[in-house]
Amino acid sequence: xxxxxxxxxxxxxxxxxxxxxxxxxxxxxxxxxxxxxxxxxxxxxxxxxxxxxxxxxxxxxxxxxxxxxxxxxxxxxxxxxxxxxxxxxxxxxxxxxxxxxxxxxxxxxxxxxxxxxxxxxxxxxxxxxxxxxxxxxxxxxxxxxxxxxxxxxxxxxxxxxxxxxxxxxxxxxxxxxxxxxxxxxxxxxxxxxxxxxxxxxxxxxxxxxxxxxxxxxxxxxxxxxxxxxxxxxxxxxxxxxxxxxxxxxxxxxxxx
Amino acid sequence: xxxxxxxxxxxxxxxxxxxxxxxxxxxxxxxxxxxxxxxxxxxxxxxxxxxxxxxxxxxxxxxxxxxxxxxxxxx
Numbered sequence: 001x002x003x004x005x006x007x008x009x010x011x012x013x014x015x016x017x018x019x020x021x022x023x024x025x026x027x028x029x030x031x032x033x034x035x036x037x038x039x040x041x042x043x044x045x046x047x048x049x050x051x052x053x054x055x056x057x058x059x060x061x062x063x064x065x066x067x068x069x070x071x072x073x074x075x076x077x078x079x080x081x082x083x084x085x086x087x088x089x090x091x092x093x094x095x096x097x098x099x100x101x102x103x104x105x106x107x108x109x110x111x112x113x114x115x116x117x118x119x120x121x122x123x124x125x126x127x128x129x130x131x132x133x134x135x136x137x138x139x140x141x142x143x144x145x146x147x148x149x150x151x152x153x154x155x156x157x158x159x160x161x162x163x164x165x166x167x168x169x170x171x172x173x174x175x176x177x178x179x180x181x182x183x184x185x186x187x188x189x190x191x192x193x194x195x196x197x198x199x200x201x202x203x204x205x206x207x208x209x210x211x212x213x214x215x216x217x218x219x220x221x222x223x224x225x226x227x228x229x230x231x232x233x234x235x236x237x238x239x240x241x242x243x244x245x246x247x248x249x250x251x252x253x254x255x256x
Numbered sequence: 257x258x259x260x261x262x263x264x265x266x267x268x269x270x271x272x273x274x275x276x277x278x279x280x281x282x283x284x285x286x287x288x289x290x291x292x293x294x295x296x297x298x299x300x301x302x303x304x305x306x307x308x309x310x311x312x313x314x315x316x317x318x319x320x321x322x323x324x325x326x327x328x329x330x331x
Contacts, residue, residue, distance in 0.1 A: 004329045183315040191320040193325045240311040 005196035009189070011118055029124070031118045036105045044070060073101055074175055077242065088253060096249075099132070100242040105255035107234035111227070119237075120188040122181065129181035140252040150255050180244055187237050191230045197231065198223050263327055270324040279306030284309045 015100040047066040048059050059067055077097040081089055103119060110117025118124050140148045152169040153162055202219035205212065273288040292299050 005325070006329045179315075182319075184310075185316060186318040186322045187311075190325065193329075194321075233299045236307060236311050240308060243308055 005193045021096060028116045029118055032118050033110060035168045036109060040101055040105055080242050080246055092249060096242060099245055100238060103241050104238035107238055111230060117188055117192055119184055120192055125184040126181035131176040133177035136248055136252045144232045184237055184241055187233055191233050195226055267324040267327045270320050274317055275321030277313055280313040281310060284313055
């Protein structure tokens with residue numbers, strides 16, 4: 001019996017590990033997180049043609065169906081990076097690629113019934129976005145030293161206007177990681193809660209013990225449509241998270 | 257009882273925010289249609305930007321939806 005639609009987000013302790021005074025317990029969140037990692041690594045490993053003596057995998061020259069999928073992931077993240085940053089951003093490709101695949105796979109695993117969505121927890125998405133933000137700051141300081149402060153001043157502003165614009169720019173800069181994390185979290189959480197609410201309608205209709213109980217099929221049909229919508233949201237949010245990271249990276253590398 | 261009623265009223269009020277998001281998404285896709293009809297060769301490029309704009313607008317909508325869910329179920 002479903003109590004509330006938010007029950008699906010509960011973190012359950014599966015296996016308790018306590019080391020010194022730290023808690024390294026395996027929860028369902030940690031399990032799904034490891035699963036995301038394992039699935040992508042296994043995919044690259046098993047779909048490759050062979051493993052050479054350096055334990056490196058090589059792909060088929062003519063791709064099979066699964067390899068096309070892996071290549072599509074690679075191409076999408078490469079496209080995202082090079083559309084937003086010029087050739088200078090090439091060295092950040094691994095970073096962007098990992099973010100894209102991680103968010104995408106976490107979102108998609110959450111759509112499997114009875115599984116758990118890691119990205120529907122604020123702590124996961126905010127950790128991601130805050131660490132991205134800290135990394136961007138480090139890149140900016142390394143690259144521009146004191147000129148970094150020109151991030152907060154749009155070009156060609158008079159002194160009077162600058163007094164007004166600098167606090168606004170500073171505020172929007174600080175809100176970048178918050179909006180990045182909360183956007184992903186809110187999309188996933190609201191979507192999954194909506195699915196459970198619709199299932200709840202169907203469930204309470206089924207319990208009617210009446211001829212009307214037949215109509216529980218109507219919310220279930222709506223659920224099928226919403227599942228498609230959720231799939232779209234999962235893909236688009238992974239895309240948007242990556243594209244915004246690219247835009248922020250571009251801001252940091254080529255100051256405006 | 258009063259708390260329950262206040263919860264429902266609050267959740268209902270929170271969904272008003274969705275009106276703005278509806279306008280926003282409409283504007284995004286309306287502008288996309290106009291852009292494509294003026295220059296069909298830019299279709300793919302415009303669509304990517306429109307999807308980004310859609311996602312940003314939709315996120316704002318989901319903030320209010322999330323608020324409604326939190327009021328209803330989490331408090």
